[in-house]
Amino acid sequence: MTDFSKTKDLFHLPEGMIYLDGNSLGPLPKATAARVAKTVTDEWGDLLITGWNKAGWMAQPTALGDRIGRLIGAEEGHVTLGDTLSIKVYQALASAIDLNPDRKVILSDTGNFPSDLYMAEGLVGSLGRGLELRTVAPEDVLGALSSDIAVLMLTQVDYRTGRMHDMAALTKAAHDKGIVTVWDLAHSAGALPVDLAGCGADFAVGCTYKYLNGGPGAPAFIYVAPRHIAGTRPALSGWLGHAAPFAFDLDYRAGTGIERMRVGTPPVLQMAALDAAMEIWDSVDMGALGAQSIVLSEAFIAGVEATCPDLQLASPRDPNIRGSQVSFHHAEGYAIMQALIAQGVIGDFRAPDIMRFGFTPLFIDEDDVGRAVDSLAGIMRDKTWDQPQFKTRAAVT
Numbered sequence: 001m002t003d004f005s006k007t008k009d010l011f012h013l014p015e016g017m018i019y020l021d022g023n024s025l026g027p028l029p030k031a032t033a034a035r036v037a038k039t040v041t042d043e044w045g046d047l048l049i050t051g052w053n054k055a056g057w058m059a060q061p062t063a064l065g066d067r068i069g070r071l072i073g074a075e076e077g078h079v080t081l082g083d084t085l086s087i088k089v090y091q092a093l094a095s096a097i098d099l100n101p102d103r104k105v106i107l108s109d110t111g112n113f114p115s116d117l118y119m120a121e122g123l124v125g126s127l128g129r130g131l132e133l134r135t136v137a138p139e140d141v142l143g144a145l146s147s148d149i150a151v152l153m154l155t156q157v158d159y160r161t162g163r164m165h166d167m168a169a170l171t172k173a174a175h176d177k178g179i180v181t182v183w184d185l186a187h188s189a190g191a192l193p194v195d196l197a198g199c200g201a202d203f204a205v206g207c208t209y210k211y212l213n214g215g216p217g218a219p220a221f222i223y224v225a226p227r228h229i230a231g232t233r234p235a236l237s238g239w240l241g242h243a244a245p246f247a248f249d250l251d252y253r254a255g256t257g258i259e260r261m262r263v264g265t266p267p268v269l270q271m272a273a274l275d276a277a278m279e280i281w282d283s284v285d286m287g288a289l290g291a292q293s294i295v296l297s298e299a300f301i302a303g304v305e306a307t308c309p310d311l312q313l314a315s316p317r318d319p320n321i322r323g324s325q326v327s328f329h330h331a332e333g334y335a336i337m338q339a340l341i342a343q344g345v346i347g348d349f350r351a352p353d354i355m356r357f358g359f360t361p362l363f364i365d366e367d368d369v370g371r372a373v374d375s376l377a378g379i380m381r382d383k384t385w386d387q388p389q390f391k392t393r394a395a396v397t
């Protein structure tokens, strides 16, 4: 059982700040700076090119992949890391389409993160064989599954509202119609228990800079189910996914296992940062984390609804169909969030009117939730947000 009163001390959190944005960029583990410095000086500095073998750089993507795999219920040896999530979405989707060559439709939903939809549009355009990206409202996905669909591509937890799809039920319904699934776990990995193997998921992807605290620019992960790996064409067929990269063959031959989903040189310094974060994650019980996330989110919703009648809950009320974030609507949401940030309570804003708060039990506790509610209540009561400095939009919201 994870003791969440102890994990908070493992993170560097600025004095007085309540950070409810670990769903967007996780905070810095205290061990990260020394871990990265060691890789820079002892490995890059002293080992130079021999670091690929001596320091295990080449093995990092799959070694770290397995540690992430434990958090998402993947079979061992079926997760690897590299590139960014948008790239891994493209790769998983291209590979999934290949498994259903006679069908023409990719189904997704309008709650998906735009980059996933953009990557799908780009792929459809490049393949040029009459494929179509079809999007329906999130609640209509189940009813829209039909036998003309090649791939169902969904993000499990909606980045704006926290609404969560039933991965087990949708995967089963998709399989019943011969549809291959691609699950994006960007807002699931490190946020709630996920059971890829138990759900029979086909492909999954996600990022490591959100809940997993790997740092800005940390690599993405990709999962391919054991039953598919031998028949998966990696689409992005880079040299490090080749069966024998250092044979320098002129012809591509996919590597065995998940290694084939690698593309190019791994980001070694980012992997070192992620390694430090995984030292923390290695001992976290995901069931306990999910339960504590619900305790914190429920306390926040109750506190806000009791003190801020003008804010309207944008997330599902049932915690079992909600990820580890809570969102509220308000027409002045941007200004309110800026006023809150000025008081050291950090959430974020998503157009058109959503204020978003992430709950991350590793470093947020019930006291923090109480203080965040008090700040928000004061801002709403005194209309503190109604000042010009809170209304100018920055480039990154």
Ligand SMILES: *Cc1c(COP(=O)(O)O)cnc(C)c1O
Pocket: 084, 085, 086, 087, 112, 113, 115, 116, 155, 159, 184, 186, 187, 207, 220
């Ligand atoms: C955060 C996020 C991304 C971001 O992709 P990057 O390539 O890492 O910038 C993509 N998809 C989803 C669902 C996300 O939540």
